[in-house]
Amino acid sequence: MNIRKILTLSKKEWLEIWRDRVYFTMAFIFPFVMMMVLGFGMSFDVEKMPFVIVDYDQSDLSREYSHKFISSRYFDYKGHLKKASDADELIAKADIRFLLVIPPEFSKNLKQGKPAQVQTQIDGQFTYRASMVKGYVSAITAHFNSELTQDWFAKKRGISKQELQAMLAPVTLQTHYLYNNELKSIWSTGTGMIMLVMLVAPAMLAALGVVREKESGSIFNIYASTVTPAEFITGKILPYILISYINISILSLAAVLLFEAPFKGELSLLMVSNLLYVASAAAIGLVISTFVKSQAAAALIAMIGTMIPAMMYSGLMMPVASMAAEAKIEAHAFPAMYQLEILWGTYLKGQGWQELWPNLFVITGFLLLYWGVAVLRFHKRVKA
């Protein structure tokens, strides 16, 4: 490997990117916009679910029960309706997400010590939100029930409420959210986006960079020269690593400044892994470029080939531990998962070199693998 030739190739590539202002601006704006949109866009916080109540009973007890929903911060009370069928259209139009129906004999049944059937109708469109609503409704009802039970005992056994409470202290469950104390989805999705965006963008840029030369014919300069494939691949990739490293650094900062994510771990680790990660992403692009001939195909394949594994098999959406066996294999066969662990580890979990060094090792391995494949697949004497 001749350093001078590599630097010559890199310098040319850099000048070309730098002078093509549209491309240059794109190279920086693209990842940033993508991160902002996805980061702010994919919210999993479940709050303010719009709902209505149909209260056929109109008793004190039913009002007491209703009030528990109206005052919950998870729900956004939109009013009472006369009949349940009135809600059909509201639900169909997605104006409300669920309906609570309290039957006519609600308080009568309860006072007689009979179970009272209430009903909810939840919009199942957003599955996750529907199950969250279901959970909240159950929890509110359980709480209401335990109060009812206490009242019942108090009346039945003639003990005062205070005495009863002294006998029966309920277990409280104190959930402590590790890593993301306020359970803000933007902390985790936002930092996770760094992994996604900086896999897609460098791969796409690098793939386009090589294929552009194939399309224009300037690749023949390389074919006809004494430059070795290793020198070419290395020289070609360096400017994209530089650009992508600047990008990933901006995004890493944006996660803290704009998404207000904490940074608890070791910065030096993140900086090193960011570099290795964007380098391996760019190397993926170069591997792709050895398969395709047109820029359109390169962009398409780079997009599909990086987006899907980064989205589906990185642990961003679903923890790797709960994946099916094949999906698990796919997750481990791609650098995305390892980088995500580093990102979440350093931002949220406060981890550092000690815990995460094996990940660095693996990412470096991927980088060398992709680089090697690209070098081996790059032929200077082509078939067509």
Add this chain to the structure above:
Amino acid sequence: MNWLWWRRIFALTQKELLQFSRDLILVVATIYFFTGEVYIAGKGVSLELVKAPIGYMDHDQSLASREWLNKLRPPYFDVKGQITEQSTALKLLDSSQLLGVIDIPPNFQRDLLNGRPTEIGFQLDGSNVVLGNLANSYTGLANAYFNQEWMLKQMKVTPAQALEVPRVDVRQMILFNPEGNNAWFMSISEMMTVMTMLSLFLTAAIVVKEKERGTIEQLSIAPLTPLQILLPKILAVELILLCGIALSIFVVLLPVFKVPFQGSFFLFFLVSAVYVYAVSGLGLFIATISKNLAQVMIISILLLMPIILLSGAFTPPEAMPEWEQALIWLSPLYYYINMGYGIILKGSGLEIIWQNLLALFALGTVLFLFGIRQFKKQFGA
């Protein structure tokens, strides 16, 4: 707009379809997007809590503590076993081998029996917010059931008496998707996202291809108005994408994911057609500002993101910050998603969706006229 006018449109539309059918990469990519992508989305992402690995540190080792732990049931939880050291627990959590760790204090049972307040700790990995929320909600419920049972037991209520304890039973009905099958939601939204992406990209690609080849000049010299040049392209994209969506519905959604199609197919295709028309206007605009296919690709993606972000496809409008809610009407996908889910899952008819359809048509017309104006400017035709 006489007969001849339409004959020309027809001839050009036929040409676009022929050209599309000869571009193998494009055909394969389109088929892939409508089947593979939709399938992966439906299969791949689960927003359900399934067998979440939970560990526990039971410092009490009593009947009560075991009973409490028994309330963590499959399919939601997979209780892994006892952990003795907090450091081990943290390590397992750090490495994502466990989602959460239950911490039952010593003397748990004794305190309960004596009516002293007890507290069970739950350390939960919050990095995946969906799972965090769900796990918290389900453990909370488990705790409530435990409390209820414990109370009855404590008060020595006989089973016969227990029936007389007043309680509210909730019959929870999840409409449209009673089993909470997440694949329905994901596959439908992916299908709609693919529609958006392709109406944007295909329209732009078809126009840019003519620009790159120089054939657009041949057309602008022919006795054709800009509308006559552009309309056939949009008609062709309409036809291709309607076939694509039929492919999605009849090959993936219905047979694989068993999505119950409640509404009218005809209405859904009508809505889809209006939607393609709306988005293709933006595609025309992209074509006028890009020089080649690669640029089309990048700009399409850039435009696609706000459209998806604002659509409510992943985040329902009510959960958005206010500034986003104010902009929502700008995203054509918002109307499409509303109507699409409405027709497919809720069986909505025209009487329910007509306002959305009208709004989408109006937005589409604005975008389309804008696209044509840009095109006219560029080609001076």
Add this chain to the structure above:
Amino acid sequence: MDFAVQANQVCKRYRKKTAIEDISVDVRTGEIYGLIGPDGAGKSSLMQCISGVLTYDSGEIHVFGQCIDSEKTAEKIKHRIGFMPQGLGLNLYPDLSIEENIDFFANLRGVSAELLTQRKEMLLSVAKLTSFKTRAMKNLSGGMKQKLGLICTLIHQPELIILDEPTTGVDPISRRDFWEMLNRLVMEEGMTALVSTAYMDEASRFHRLSVMHQGKVLEQGSADEIVSKSPGWVVEIETTQPDQVLATLRTQFEIVEQLGQMVRLVAFGQDKNTIESILKNLLNSEELQWHFLPIGLEEFFIQRLKNHSATAEKQLQKQPDLISKSHAKNNTADTSALIKADKLVRRFGNFTAADQVSFEVRPGEIFGLLGANGAGKSTVIKMLTGILPPSEGAGFVANQNMAHSGMAIKESIGYMSQAFSLYLDLTVLENIKLFGRIYGLTGQKLKERIDWVIKIGHLQSVQNETAGSLPMGKRQRLALGCALIHQPKVLFLDEPTSGVDPIGRAEFWRILVRLASDLGVAILITTHYMLEAEHCHRLALMQAGKIVAYDTPYALKQSLKQRKGQVLSFKVTHPYRALSCLEKAGYQDISLFGNRLQLFSKEVKDVSNNVINILKNNQIEVKDTMVLQPSLEDVFVDKIETALAKHELS
């Protein structure tokens, strides 16, 4: 004898297509060897195989004695060769300046810093590019790009340079410049050059060459040797009544064609005297003037292929019935201009692409617009067709201003744009049908017109093939057919024949001439082939957006002849040394064509003797001497040089 390249029975196939078949070529060290042939002849594939950047299926290639049969062996010779791929400036980097481009190539080749400075300076000055060093490559003219490409290929002092169509798409003056630079460097540095070209008239630039067609070598040797295999003469007859002369000559000669005010006759196998006497018999020699030209490679090529393939012969023999009976001769007495450019100006930012361009084209007239790349020809056509609004002035077609013309006028225009502008992924029939339907043809009428287009284009056998799979010649005929489907009165053709083989071009022009003469179509055409320009009734020559000459081809040549005289052409033994001797002796503007020297002279006899003497004194033998008429290419070069000189003065 040392060989730089020895290729032996090389074959190369791409999936379905055979690119080259059993080709054997030997290139001696120190010579300029030419591969000449139309698009798709296999020149590029062969050159890429020799450069070691393309695999081949069978045969053997040795470069400097090294067998090139794998990626590894190919690497061994790469430091000794320079390769410039096809496509004007496509291997250069548009956003980099001239100097940065050169530095890149040098560093890629590991040229040492001192050597780089020294060579860069030398090459830039030879190419006259020194003052543009910092200009970005994308802002260079075609000729400059081409010279920069050559510098970049030469920067590492290769022993063999392989140049793939370096002159395609470049105007004649830049082509001359390029050849001079190449000649000089090859001789000074003792290099070997393997060069391909699609221009037959460049054949004389090579020491030896291979004429290629459809993947095969038709002939090999020096241009003279090749042409002498079918000896014969070209006679140009100037006349005021070309129709009559044409008809008369047809009785005796096989190949006769009308070129505007001139009739051109090609006679193989007859000597000068026989032809002369036949002509004297047939024509009134007192009124008519004619002169003899030696057979060129272009004529040879057509003749050779005629014998080579029966179909080619059929194409040439059969005169298609151009005019279907439904629309007999258009006898419009109205001779007012159908196309009129009235002081057209078009600016792009600070750049004026077209500057006060005015001309007229009457019905039945073929009007040629000539000029270098970027001279503004396409801009003018675009304004006249209404694609591009003019900044000032106006373009008229049939008296309608095209800037705000209605749909009706568009129906009478046919247009063929620079790049092949039909749909490559549609079949021939689908393309024709599409344009027929766009122009509102239906039913029986549409069918008739489709048949007509297929017939005039000789496209019967390829009806159901996609346009992209056709050879250039057929594609262009298809494009012409589509432009004619609605029987337009006005036809705009923007470089319709670039890359088409001579037979295809001859066929194409035959159709155009008939369209103009029989149907009264007004034709505006741009071209780089000077021989084609002879077909035009009138010519306008553009330079930097302005028209610098505007007349009939005959008048243009006559005025040059009056100013500068006739062309003397000497075949010599040591052309490069001869050139410097004559330059020392005070002769200027001598051009070098392979082993021929050419110069203008008013006193042909004196100068001829003088030159022969000077050369004899320097032990250079003059093998033959010819007196030629100035060609349109000479006119072109002269006009542009004058315009450039004026520009420099102002």
